[in-house]
Amino acid sequence: MTIPFLLRAAAGLALIQCSASALALDPLSYAHPEQVKTSALHLDLKADFAHKILAGYAELSLDWLERGARSLDLDTRSLAISKIEAQDADGRWRKLAYTLAAPDPEKGQALHVAASGQPGKVRIWYHTAPNAPALQWLTPAQTMSGKRPFMFSQSETIDARSWVPLQDTPSVRFTYTARIEAPRGLRVVMSAENDPAATGKDGWRFSMPQPIPSYLLAIAIGELQAKPLGARTGVYAEPQRIQSAAWEFADTEKMVAAAERLYGPYRWGRYDMLVLPPSFPIGGMENPRMNFITPTMIAGDRSLVDLIAHELAHSWSGNLVTNASWKHWWLNEGFTTYVTSRIVEAIYGEDTALENLQLEQEEALALLATLPKEKQALLTRDPDTSSEHYTDQELAYPKGAWFLRTLEQRAGRALFDPFLRGWFDSHAFQSVTTADFVRYLRSSLLDQHPELMTDAELDDWLYGAGIPASARRAVSPRLTALDASRAAWLKGELPTADLGPDWNAAEWMKFLNDVDQQATRAQIEDLDRVFHLSDTGNSEVAFRFYRAAVHAGDQAVRPPLEAFLLRVGRQKFVVPLYAALHARPEDKAWADAVYRKARAHYHPETQASVDRELAR
Numbered sequence: 001m002t003i004p005f006l007l008r009a010a011a012g013l014a015l016i017q018c019s020a021s022a023l024a025l026d027p028l029s030y031a032h033p034e035q036v037k038t039s040a041l042h043l044d045l046k047a048d049f050a051h052k053i054l055a056g057y058a059e060l061s062l063d064w065l066e067r068g069a070r071s072l073d074l075d076t077r078s079l080a081i082s083k084i085e086a087q088d089a090d091g092r093w094r095k096l097a098y099t100l101a102a103p104d105p106e107k108g109q110a111l112h113v114a115a116s117g118q119p120g121k122v123r124i125w126y127h128t129a130p131n132a133p134a135l136q137w138l139t140p141a142q143t144m145s146g147k148r149p150f151m152f153s154q155s156e157t158i159d160a161r162s163w164v165p166l167q168d169t170p171s172v173r174f175t176y177t178a179r180i181e182a183p184r185g186l187r188v189v190m191s192a193e194n195d196p197a198a199t200g201k202d203g204w205r206f207s208m209p210q211p212i213p214s215y216l217l218a219i220a221i222g223e224l225q226a227k228p229l230g231a232r233t234g235v236y237a238e239p240q241r242i243q244s245a246a247w248e249f250a251d252t253e254k255m256v257a258a259a260e261r262l263y264g265p266y267r268w269g270r271y272d273m274l275v276l277p278p279s280f281p282i283g284g285m286e287n288p289r290m291n292f293i294t295p296t297m298i299a300g301d302r303s304l305v306d307l308i309a310h311e312l313a314h315s316w317s318g319n320l321v322t323n324a325s326w327k328h329w330w331l332n333e334g335f336t337t338y339v340t341s342r343i344v345e346a347i348y349g350e351d352t353a354l355e356n357l358q359l360e361q362e363e364a365l366a367l368l369a370t371l372p373k374e375k376q377a378l379l380t381r382d383p384d385t386s387s388e389h390y391t392d393q394e395l396a397y398p399k400g401a402w403f404l405r406t407l408e409q410r411a412g413r414a415l416f417d418p419f420l421r422g423w424f425d426s427h428a429f430q431s432v433t434t435a436d437f438v439r440y441l442r443s444s445l446l447d448q449h450p451e452l453m454t455d456a457e458l459d460d461w462l463y464g465a466g467i468p469a470s471a472r473r474a475v476s477p478r479l480t481a482l483d484a485s486r487a488a489w490l491k492g493e494l495p496t497a498d499l500g501p502d503w504n505a506a507e508w509m510k511f512l513n514d515v516d517q518q519a520t521r522a523q524i525e526d527l528d529r530v531f532h533l534s535d536t537g538n539s540e541v542a543f544r545f546y547r548a549a550v551h552a553g554d555q556a557v558r559p560p561l562e563a564f565l566l567r568v569g570r571q572k573f574v575v576p577l578y579a580a581l582h583a584r585p586e587d588k589a590w591a592d593a594v595y596r597k598a599r600a601h602y603h604p605e606t607q608a609s610v611d612r613e614l615a616r
């Protein structure tokens with residue numbers, strides 16, 4: 001995804017050698033995939049908007065790996081189970097005994113099924129809780145039309161278990177099919193093959209023929225229209241947003257082709273995107289065949305489409321080659337951040353890619369300055385590491401990318417690009433650990449070219465704090481050119497009007513990052529008067545302007561800032577803005593009042609993050 005949730009927990013793990021590859025025990029799951037693995041899932045569910053529940057059954061097809069195994073342990077969270085059945089060899093269903101363990105605040109509830117034998121199929125009849133963390137049920141007032149309700153899921157990292165009882169670990173991959181009933185007039189979409197011509201009569205049917213990990217299970221239900229963008233790309237959105245979304249995403253087909261030229265065929269059939277209502281808490285979620293995208297990326301000028309490149313990049317890094325447990329998160333997000341910059345470069349050119357890269361690295365260094373040393377490594381060595389001492393989730397994006405970029409710069413693209421493509425090809429549809437990558441890195445690159453990176457430096461990248469001193473920083477001449485203007489403007493020697501009538505979004509983001517906590521209130525007000533930054537459609541620029549304005553004590557920004565906080569539910573923006581307001585005694589009461597109005601519009605994850613921030 002683009003901006004991570006805080007993982008509820010992120011304990012370390014032990015490694016067990018299992019057949020050829022290392023099968024990681026996932027400390028965030030109760031499943032025992034070394035004994036029995038789900039190979040396929042079928043969902044038959046009815047969406048009940050009045051009660052905010054999904055009800056029906058999940059059918060798991062099982063591969064029993066251990067001869068003596070007689071039980072099946074599944075992950076659940078707040079599910080009400082009514083019946084569990086197994087299918088006999090003669091096709092008949094018989095009831096199974098089961099127990100639901102006491103809830104654990106992080107992991108949910110273990111569902112222990114006494115399988116009495118090794119049945120090929122098990123059916124679990126259940127319904128979800130109205131407050132299932134993966135599902136957000138929106139009232140009509142929370143949608144664009146204001147007429148019909150909406151529901152969407154966010155399963156990553158460990159919330160799939162709150163809407164489906166399953167082995168909720170990325171080390172297990174399965175195919176799936178589904179039949180979903182929904183109220184008339186609403187369309188259901190899933191992270192699967194979607195038929196734009198379907199009507200939903202007798203239920204909406206889906207098929208996902210490629211095996212996926214559970215965190216990529218996704219569903220959304222609402223008043224949705226579909227619009228094709230290219231031969232295999234399209235967009236789904238609320239009717240009022242479909243035109244602007246299609247315009248914003250016009251380059252999608254080109255992006256898929258560019259990514260394929262770099263990293264091999266797109267293996268998921270269609271690439272469609274769903275634009276969610278504003279309460280979608282993150283930038284995007286790489287749900288295969290149907291990426292979920294925040295509406296805040298519709299800037300009106302295509303200036304934020306690198307977010308699409310990010311979600312598309314996950315079709316290789318993450319969805320195709322998947323971290324086997326969340327400890328190895330950088331294999332998903334660090335790789336994706338690197339691949340994103342390569343797609344952006346291929347479509348929008350070197351200058352743009354370099355601007356983005358410099359910003360990304362500067363923001364990584366700023367983030368590092370706020371993190372304790374033990375949260376700065378890509379990976380923790382200690383298998384017993386608790387969540388208190390875990391690699392920062394956000395840092396894994398730019399630091400992982402910086403590591404790959406360093407290898408690329410030293411090896412050259414002629415060597416590095418086939419190397420990376422080979423990683424995706426040789427590990428396609430597998431769940432992998434950092435040890436798998438290090439093995440591949442040695443056998444396919446470093447054994448032949450040991451001068452590219454010493455063992456000590458590789459260790460430093462994986463386990464060390466900060467960014468290794470040998471790493472090169474990206475320098476964009478266009479961003480460097482801003483430095484002199486910024487310094488002169490801060491000193492009052494350059495008129496505001498001479499700043500940046502032709503600056504692009506990256507240039508504004510760089511400028512606003514650098515004047516934050518430096519500019520006076522008068523300067524911020526002048527910036528807004530000349531460039532109207534408080535009502536830009538680019539949410540990244542708007543966010544940085546509001547942050548600088550709050551820090552400068554500019555209360556004139558309150559009306560547009562309030563509208564922004566009421567309109568936007570993306571954690572990346574709202575959490576730091578409330579934090580900045582709350583840190584200033586003169587803004588505290590105002591921030592609380594805005595939050596009281598806005599809270600109901602936010603996703604539960606966003607609510608929890610803001611609650612935590614305001615309680616500090």
Ligand SMILES: [Zn+2]
Binds near residue numbers: 002332333
């Ligand atoms: Zn991502």
